[in-house]
Amino acid sequence: MHRASHSFISDHTAITADEEGKFSRTAIGDPLMQTAEIPQLPKGAAMPVYRSQLDRPPPEQSQGERMDSLSPPATPSQHLLESESQPQYARYTPSDKVESDMDLEEKDSWVPYPLRPWFWIPFFVLLVLLAIGLEIALHFSNKNNGWTANGDAGDDVSLWHYVYTLPPSFAAMILVALWAWTDIEIKKMQPYVDLVHGDSPPHRSLLLDYTRSNNFIVWTHAARNRHYLVALTTLMVLLTLSFQPLAAALLIVRNTWWQMPDITIHNLAHLGLNQNTNFQDLTSFLTAAGFASSSSLYDLPYPPFISGPYTVAPFELPGGIETNGTVLFVNTTAMKSDPGCQAAQVSMTSLSNGSWNNSISVQGCSLSWIVNDTAEVLFGVNATNCSTDTPQFSPVAFWFFEYSPSAQASATVCFPTFELFDVEINYDLAAQNVTQVTELQPFTSSSNFSSASGNITGSPLNGRAYNGVEFNLTNPDQFVLARQAAIQLQMPAAVLQKAQLSTAGLQGSFTSNSFVQYSTEVYTTYLTLLAQTVYFLPSNELNTIQVKTIVERLFLSDVAVHLLAVAMIIVAFFGTIAQLFHRFDRRHLRLRHQPGTIASAVSIGGQTGMGALLAGRQDQKDIDEVLSNRKFRIDPRTMKIIMEGEEGYEFASSPRNRRKSVFAALQNVK
Incomplete structure (x- = not known):
């Protein structure tokens, strides 16, 4: 099996190494070879060669040599091509070097607090929870008819008015301030983000300052510069300006129809024929006739416990409660009188x-x-x-x-009759009278408060109504007869007066036969008043009544809640998008200190070509002219600003082959 070997040859010495790391050094042209063991190197790495001795370190490189060491592997170093005797060292690709440096520096990079996940994630979660909570509170506000309001909450000079309105405004102010803080930090970092992306013109980086422009117009500048995240966060700032007025309008005070605890009272009378002394001497009849006559002339309101044709069983009125706007709801009995008049x-x-x-x-x-x-x-x-x-x-x-x-x-x-009913009445304490009568069912012997009604429904009346004009008198004295005559005079006189006071006048009333209408009105009033004294007996029975009154209660405003909840959801949604994309955009930015100070500016731009270019220039016009038509980058390792044409500019931008997804960028959380 062939064993691979690695070697390096110079003018003076050749060094060879096998896979086990055994190296031998041989002078060129010298038959004598000397072998020495040195530490093992990775495959493909070359051992530096020294001209005189192995243990001497290589000479210090110049700036140009250091930059040559970062040249891409496919590009030969011009410096090495000029001199074959130059010592060579183990080299790595620039992308690997930058990646390694970034990974080491990431833990030390500075990120503003509002852009850190531990800040913005709870903030947006809080906005969503507040929006949901407002809608839930609105549901219960409408369901429970609001909440009890302490004091005069509707009066702007009352302390309670500010107790209810200021806390929501303060809470909204905090939310607005937190998002404004986020927006200002994104604006401050935008020039650095643009620089780290590379090839940044001065108007988008060195000359850019979004924090000095009004928020109502700065988003348009950001959009023209294609800084869409800045435009988005600024629009969200403008949206948050609605938080405070909407929060101040959340709680409103309404005069609400409110049911109070039930009250037990005593009935003052119940149905039963009342043939007392006033009945026998016709005093009750004469009094009723006098009121009916006066009512037609002076348009008097109904007396208590009488409403239209209904005469209601009277009851005691509760005390200790507000009368204005308070209405009693009482189940009781009533007599409905019908004059039955016809021409x-x-x-x-x-x-x-x-x-x-x-x-x-x-x-x-x-x-x-x-x-x-x-x-x-x-x-x-x-x-x-x-x-x-x-x-x-x-x-x-x-x-x-x-x-x-x-x-x-x-x-x-007129054929007078009456009907008896179980009714529910509304009694207005302020008006001191019945305002509404609702018939529940016909009155029977099994109805409440029917113990004395037998002499009305049975003998002697048998359901018949007194006409109040003729009477069954036994040995009446002159005073009784005079009262009878007075009754028979007052009743038609009242009708005649109504005809004379009408728009048609007396002659028109004869022509149109309006006397039927006027007779019905007067006679009805007379019969209902008569019923109160003739058909009801004193009583002391208990009765439970409902009390409803108009009270001031706190409500959540439907419009304010819906608008504020929608605004919070929008800020949370688009704010999350802005945070994710901004985190992705700044992934190669490794600020080691907080920018914005003079010291920070000197640290980033000092001792650079840009710094030399701007030295001595104070006027804004001069600065704009000298920076025009130039492009800038920031070295992600040193965080120094490099100008186009400077040495190392081509390697200062973030490597494009290292793009990650937005969600992958979240995994490196500071």
């Missing part, structure tokens, strides 16, 4: 003395009355004659007559 055709017969005989007949009930010409307008109300009802339950007729300009009459017959 009746009047038969008029003129008498010889100027009087008129008038008569009506409706549904088997009739009434006749005579008027004389003692007055221009005459009116009255009487019970009709019906074969099936006693006068106090009979229909009543409101009649009106006038002589001028011509004799004419109008009559309205």
Whole structure:
């Protein structure tokens, strides 16, 4: 088997070595060969040859010789070609040398804090979590109808207003500051990144300073320079400017319809026929008639516990709660009064003395009355004659007559009835009255608060309603009779007043027969007031009510939450992309100190061709002119700036055959 051997021949000596590292030295032309054992060398390595003795180190190389030692293997060294007697040494490819140096220097390279994974990864994770948290909080804000607001949070002079609005703004300010820090560091490093990529013109490296331009325009400069990461991070800075106003608008105070704890109160009355002293002497009837008459003239509101045709069982009002905006929701009983009024055709017969005989007949009930010409307008109300009802339950007729300009009459017959219901009412504490009545079901003997209702649904009323005009009186005194006469006078007088005050006036009311409408309004008011004193008995039963009021509560603004969450997600997404690509772009940049200071500038550019070129030049115009049409690189080993044409320029740029993927670049984490 052939054994490979390696040799080097010079003018004076030849050294040979076999695979075991045994070397022999033989002078050229000398038959005597001397052999010596020396340390083993790698395959292909040449042993240096000394002119006089083996243990003498080689002479120190000049700068040109050192640069020649980095020449690519395929290019012969001009210096070696000129002298065959020059000693030769073991050489490695420049790419291997640079790779080895970079690997050794990587641990010592300086990277700004915002560009380190331990900084930006938690930052972006925090942004995503905050965005998700805001959306979740918004869901519960809407679901729970906000949160309790302490103090007067809606008043800008209140301390609580700032307690609720300032913390979100401070948090947003911190997030904005952290991303602004990241952006400024990327801008500061961009000239060095461009230099390490090689062939960088001065306007993209030595003369570049993105930190001195306004963020609203600097991204356009970066885009023109094809520094797209700088443009992207700047746009994200502009986006983060929305964080603070949106954070300040997150919490809003709304007047919210809020249910308070239920309250137990006492009912003041329940359904039952109340034939007390006021009933017997007609005081209750006269009082109701007086209010109905006044209401038509002065447009008075309904009294408490009356709403439209409904008369509600009264109850005690709770105390100790805010009345403004507070509404009570109560399940109780109510009587619904229906006057049942309708127009009746009047038969008029003129008498010889100027009087008129008038008569009506409706549904088997009739009434006749005579008027004389003692007055221009005459009116009255009487019970009709019906074969099936006693006068106090009979229909009543409101009649009106006038002589001028011509004799004419109008009559309205009313058939009063009532219905009993289980209802839910809304009682406004501020208005002190019922604002809404909702019928739940008809009132029965099994309904709540029905213990005394038998004398209404059964004997003696049997579901019939008093007409309030005629009464079953036994030995009435003159005062009772006077009250009866007053009732029969006030009721039609109130109707006449409404007709006179109407836009059509009295004559128009006769022509359009508007007395039916006016009679219905007055009679309904009278019947509902009458029901409160006649059809309800005092009571002390317990009842549970709901209380709802308008309170100030804190809500998350839907618009602010959605906009802020989207902005955070956008910053996190594009910020991650920017960090990954920037890490990839600067993979060959090995700064050994923080740039930006004068000392750093001297360290990187001093004692270089560029430094000599700029020496003594102070005006910006001179600096621009002397650097124009030149290109620069930065040596990834020494971090010195090298100008095109200088020795070593061709090896200063990052080797292109060492490109890694973005994700592979992440594996070398500082």
